[in-house]
Amino acid sequence: MIDTHAHLDFPDFKDEIKGVMERADHNGVKGVICVGISEKSSSDVLDIAGQYSQIWASAGIHPHDANNVSERYESVLEKLALSPQVVAIGETGLDYFKDRAPRELQQNVFRAQLRLALKVQKPVIIHCRDAYQELMKIMKEENIEQVGGILHCFSGDENFARQSLELGLYISFGGIITYPKAHRLREVVKIVPLDRIFVETDSPFLTPQPMRGKRNEPAYVKYNYDQIASLKNITREYLQTHCRRNLTNLFNITL
Ligand SMILES: [Zn+2]
Ligand SMILES: [Zn+2]
Numbered sequence: 001m002i003d004t005h006a007h008l009d010f011p012d013f014k015d016e017i018k019g020v021m022e023r024a025d026h027n028g029v030k031g032v033i034c035v036g037i038s039e040k041s042s043s044d045v046l047d048i049a050g051q052y053s054q055i056w057a058s059a060g061i062h063p064h065d066a067n068n069v070s071e072r073y074e075s076v077l078e079k080l081a082l083s084p085q086v087v088a089i090g091e092t093g094l095d096y097f098k099d100r101a102p103r104e105l106q107q108n109v110f111r112a113q114l115r116l117a118l119k120v121q122k123p124v125i126i127h128c129r130d131a132y133q134e135l136m137k138i139m140k141e142e143n144i145e146q147v148g149g150i151l152h153c154f155s156g157d158e159n160f161a162r163q164s165l166e167l168g169l170y171i172s173f174g175g176i177i178t179y180p181k182a183h184r185l186r187e188v189v190k191i192v193p194l195d196r197i198f199v200e201t202d203s204p205f206l207t208p209q210p211m212r213g214k215r216n217e218p219a220y221v222k223y224n225y226d227q228i229a230s231l232k233n234i235t236r237e238y239l240q241t242h243c244r245r246n247l248t249n250l251f252n253i254t255l
Contacts, residue, residue, distance in 0.1 A: 001225055001240055002031040002247055002255060003218040004172050005091075005125065005152050005200035008055070009034065009044040012204040012215055020217050021052055027219040030054060030255045031247070035091050035125055035152075037062035039069065039076045049085040056253060057083075058125050060090035066101035066109040074112055081120045087251040089117040090125030091152060094138075097129035107138060114142035117149075123250050124149035126169075132160045139167065148250055153202050154188065161188050165196055170250060172198035175206035175216065178227045189231045194242040195249075199224045 003024070008017050024032065034049060035058045036042030042059035049057040059080035061069055070076065080086055092113040094106050101109075117124045126149055128135045145168045153174040154161065161171060171192045176182050199221055201208075207216040208223035222236070229236045247253050 001027075001029045001199070001221055002033070002243055003029055003201050003203070003221040004033050004150060004198045004247075005035050005174070006032050006203040006218050007035060007037070007041075007205075008032070008048055008203070009036075009041055010204055013217075017048060017052070020219070021054065024218040025054070027222055029218050029221055031056070031253065032218045033058060033087065033125075033251075036060050036080075037091060038065045039073055042077065042080050046080055046083055046085060056087045056251070057085050058088040058090050059086050060088075060092045060113055060125065061109050062091055063093050063095040063106040063110065063127060064098065064100040066106045068101070069109065074116060077113070078116055078120065081116065081122060086122070087253060088123050088125045088149070089113050089120070090149070091127045092124065093127035094131035094135050095127060095129045096131040096134075107134070110135075110138060111142055114139070114144055117147045118143065121147060123147050126151050127153070129155065132156050136160070136163055136167075139169075144169070150198055150250070152200060153206065155185060156188070157184070158188050158191060161192060165192065170196050170198055170246060172200045173224060173228060174200045174202045175208040175220075175224055177231075178209035178223055180209070186227075186231055189228055194232070194234075194239070195246060197228070197239075198243055198246060199228060199239075
């Protein structure tokens with residue numbers, strides 16, 4: 001299995017990454033993409049990726065941090081993005097639910113990262129809450145289909161999922177799909193084809209239902225795989241085979 005979205009640079013994992021990666025390995029998780037959210041975090045996740053052969057990194061600015069960038073953040077990200085261990089730009093996008101940064105600033109920083117992705121020819125990891133139409137408009141205007149990307153921790157509706165698939169994007173599901181109330185999201189899982197699906201934890205957040213109350217970590221991604229496999233009436237192994245193929249197709253990573 002691969003966990004396509006974890007924040008192992010967060011203080012929650014301080015001095016613990018070795019144990020976390022051992023537990024991941026024992027549970028069949030053979031790859032983790034460690035996702036940057038700021039200039040500092042993007043540099044930290046690249047450091048972590050340098051220490052573990054099963055970890056890859058991304059470089060990006062989270063929409064929450066769009067008002068917290070240095071003047072030279074684009075060149076900082078570009079420099080990081082040129083490293084072979086950085087497999088994507090992001091996480092970037094729009095979050096109109098929490099609105100931690102002004103919306104116009106979120107849009108500008110999102111556009112800048114989409115342009116960077118095209119420049120360095122790497123796919124994009126996208127975060128979106130309550131901004132679906134605006135996000136779709138910007139992704140189209142900036143030609144995201146030329147590099148592709150993942151809508152991470154998908155929580156949109158079926159209509160948005162279809163539009164994203166038409167644009168050639170992948171959809172990644174996290175622990176929310178295991179929560180009792182997430183009926184509508186589980187219906188969305190059913191319409192996402194196996195050649196466009198990924199599974200993630202978003203550690204340390206969104207712990208899957210069986211472990212809820214604990215801090216999330218990549219080893220628990222198996223619960224999300226199991227939920228998707230059961231919704232699609234397939235085995236976890238069959239789902240894993242597809243996710244591994246998707247990983248190679250989008251990120252050029254082979255487990
Ligand atoms: Zn996110
Ligand atoms: Zn994240």
